[in-house]
Amino acid sequence: MKIVIPIQLVPDRVEEIVINKEKDGFDLEEIAWILNEFDDHAVEQGIILKEKTGVEVVVVAAGGEKSDEALFTAAAKGADRLIRVNVDFSTEKVNNHALAKIFQTIIMEEKPDLILTGVSNHNGFDGAIGALLAEYLGMPYIGYISGVDIEGMSALVLKDYPGGIKAKMEVALPAVLGISSSEKPPRYVPISKVRQAMKTGSVQEKDGDIDLAGGLIIDRMYEPEVSGRAEILSGSLKDIADRIAEIVKSQGLI
Amino acid sequence: MSEIFVYVEHFQGIVSDITYMCLAQAQQIAKSNGGNVVAVLLGHNIELLSKDLFADEIITVSHDSLAEFTYDPFAAVLAKIIQDKQPGLMIFGDTSIGSDLAGGLSARLHLPLVSFCKEIKAEEGKLRFVAQICGGKIFAEGDLKECTSLVTLSPGKFKAKDGKTTTTPKVSAYSLPAFEKSRITLKEIILPSGEDLDISKEEILIGIGRGIENEDNVSLAKELADALGGELCASRPVIDQGWLSTSRLVGKSGKTIKPKLYLALGISGAPEHVESIEESEMIIAVNTDPEAPIFNIARYGTTENLLDISKELIRSIQKVKGG
Numbered sequence: 001m002k003i004v005i006p007i008q009l010v011p012d013r014v015e016e017i018v019i020n021k022e023k024d025g026f027d028l029e030e031i032a033w034i035l036n037e038f039d040d041h042a043v044e045q046g047i048i049l050k051e052k053t054g055v056e057v058v059v060v061a062a063g064g065e066k067s068d069e070a071l072f073t074a075a076a077k078g079a080d081r082l083i084r085v086n087v088d089f090s091t092e093k094v095n096n097h098a099l100a101k102i103f104q105t106i107i108m109e110e111k112p113d114l115i116l117t118g119v120s121n122h123n124g125f126d127g128a129i130g131a132l133l134a135e136y137l138g139m140p141y142i143g144y145i146s147g148v149d150i151e152g153m154s155a156l157v158l159k160d161y162p163g164g165i166k167a168k169m170e171v172a173l174p175a176v177l178g179i180s181s182s183e184k185p186p187r188y189v190p191i192s193k194v195r196q197a198m199k200t201g202s203v204q205e206k207d208g209d210i211d212l213a214g215g216l217i218i219d220r221m222y223e224p225e226v227s228g229r230a231e232i233l234s235g236s237l238k239d240i241a242d243r244i245a246e247i248v249k250s251q252g253l254i
Numbered sequence: 255m256s257e258i259f260v261y262v263e264h265f266q267g268i269v270s271d272i273t274y275m276c277l278a279q280a281q282q283i284a285k286s287n288g289g290n291v292v293a294v295l296l297g298h299n300i301e302l303l304s305k306d307l308f309a310d311e312i313i314t315v316s317h318d319s320l321a322e323f324t325y326d327p328f329a330a331v332l333a334k335i336i337q338d339k340q341p342g343l344m345i346f347g348d349t350s351i352g353s354d355l356a357g358g359l360s361a362r363l364h365l366p367l368v369s370f371c372k373e374i375k376a377e378e379g380k381l382r383f384v385a386q387i388c389g390g391k392i393f394a395e396g397d398l399k400e401c402t403s404l405v406t407l408s409p410g411k412f413k414a415k416d417g418k419t420t421t422t423p424k425v426s427a428y429s430l431p432a433f434e435k436s437r438i439t440l441k442e443i444i445l446p447s448g449e450d451l452d453i454s455k456e457e458i459l460i461g462i463g464r465g466i467e468n469e470d471n472v473s474l475a476k477e478l479a480d481a482l483g484g485e486l487c488a489s490r491p492v493i494d495q496g497w498l499s500t501s502r503l504v505g506k507s508g509k510t511i512k513p514k515l516y517l518a519l520g521i522s523g524a525p526e527h528v529e530s531i532e533e534s535e536m537i538i539a540v541n542t543d544p545e546a547p548i549f550n551i552a553r554y555g556t557t558e559n560l561l562d563i564s565k566e567l568i569r570s571i572q573k574v575k576g577g
């Protein structure tokens with residue numbers, strides 16, 4: 001049995017997200033690209049399944065050479081094979097429809113039984129990769145997954161609903177699942193193990209044609225104008241703490 | 255303007271608030287650009303659900319294969335309805351059901367999709383989307399194409415009460431199209447266990463986010479919560495780490511809170527979190543990033559380190575209490 005995990009890089013939200021001069025998109029070169037958090041959970045879920053059932057895990061990354069770190073981290077965690085799609089996010093515009101098509105081609109060659117991917121990416125506003133990919137592949141899709149088990153030729157999954165409600169569903173394989181959290185939090189691997197994987201492992205490279213047609217055209221990108229921003233308290237730590245205590249007291253709460 | 259369809263999401267006999275918000279959005283577009291608002295209601299024994307939907311028409315498809323949501327039959331029925339009726343717009347809530355459906359239908363029918371949509375603006379007969387991305391830090395806008403566009407709308411801009419009506423609109427039954435056997439079966443709905451507390455009822459809540467950094471620091475936040483006579487809750491990354499139980503998750507996948515005081519420690523204020531804290535009477539945010547979106551909703555804030563502030567605040571509160 002084989003699992004393919006398509007992953008991608010996204011802008012690091014902790015860093016400044018730079019908008020281009022034309023104000024109609026990101027300044028791709030200026031953005032710090034990191035692994036999509038939900039894809040990290042998808043990788044973890046894949047590794048957990050490998051540990052439980054011995055499946056083969058293939059991780060496919062989009063984002064160019066910058067995605068090597070994410071790939072070798074996955075290898076250090078236990079992924080069997082690594083594929084990198086040579087689409088460089090720091091120079092080329094992509095959208096999720098385009099990426100889903102690129103992943104589709106690779107997945108059709110790999111013929112996996114299960115595809116796990118992050119439920120969404122915060123910069124992808126033309127739909128989630130998993131949902132698009134499933135339709136392109138003619139497979140069933142379930143998103144917002146927080147647990148997966150494989151039983152014969154089907155998967156038993158937990159789908160999250162609002163309010164902490166979960167639906168246990170059975171899906172016939174092959175299928176695509178959009179992971180929102182892995183059964184256990186993504187494990188930490190020391191840098192030395194990632195370096196080791198870089199030395200000993202290899203990445204298979206693939207080219208990808210970017211077809212932006214399915215996505216949206218934006219003509220304006222901006223930071224939100226804020227109406228009522230918080231009053232930022234100033235002074236020493238003690239001044240600030242005293243002020244907060246006072247505010248809480250004035251609300252009759254202490 | 256052609257028709258604006260809204261997908262009616264419901265669970266255990268109750269229409270979700272997000273559906274009413276979608277109807278409010280649809281009504282606003284209809285008011286500026288014309289066109290009818292049509293609610294699309296799929297399920298089984300759903301007659302009572304249509305009574306307060308603010309729409310010109312309700313299309314219902316009732317069948318026992320639609321009794322509970324699973325992707326295959328729902329996508330098949332919606333695909334048929336969309337192809338048949340060709341609405342200008344079809345709005346879904348940005349939920350675990352709406353985004354599965356809208357994503358799949360976009361690929362299946364080759365229709366554009368706007369996810370993380372904050373608002374569709376009607377301007378001089380045209381429609382523009384506003385998507386809120388990057389955890390609320392960036393807005394992206396553009397024109398919608400002249401075909402059916404799919405949208406998953408996030409809560410925030412529209413109020414549920416504006417999507418409700420007292421006059422039941424025209425209901426037309428749509429017959430179940432033929433579709434292939436579902437590849438997905440629902441086995442069980444698991445409700446959250448009643449142990450632990452119900453944060454939606456708490457008056458003082460201290461929310462901890464990824465800024466808390468490690469599990470050892472949770473005890474300091476707990477001390478602060480105790481000093482304030484409140485309870486701890488958290489954003490998703492903290493719950494995913496298992497540092498607090500799932501029942502304390504605030505946000506899209508967790509609970510909506512309405513405390514008198516919400517003290518947010520190291521929480522950035524992503525839309526999936528913010529949508530569930532908006533009814534808090536007072537939000538005070540502690541976040542080292544002055545640009546963090548949480549400051550857009552908080553009344554007071556500080557950019558000091560949350561650990562330093564927590565320690566100092568415990569002292570200040572004890573002092574206020576003591577004297």
Ligand SMILES: Cc1cc2nc3c(=O)[nH]c(=O)nc-3n(C[C@H](O)[C@H](O)[C@H](O)COP(=O)(O)OP(=O)(O)OC[C@H]3O[C@@H](n4cnc5c(N)ncnc54)[C@H](O)[C@@H]3O)c2cc1C
Nearest residue numbers: 463464465489490505506507508520521522541542543560
């Ligand atoms: C489908 C879906 C459902 C989701 N459901 C939920 C949900 O129910 N609830 C939820 O919360 N999220 C949910 N999310 C996730 C959401 O998008 C965000 O990723 C999450 O809310 C971020 O949590 P955070 O603010 O704790 O972490 P981050 O966004 O990483 O923010 C951490 C913040 O801490 C600050 N910080 C760091 N160190 C310190 C310090 N020492 N002192 C003070 N501040 C510090 C940083 O400046 C930063 O702003 C969902 C996402 C998706 C896609």
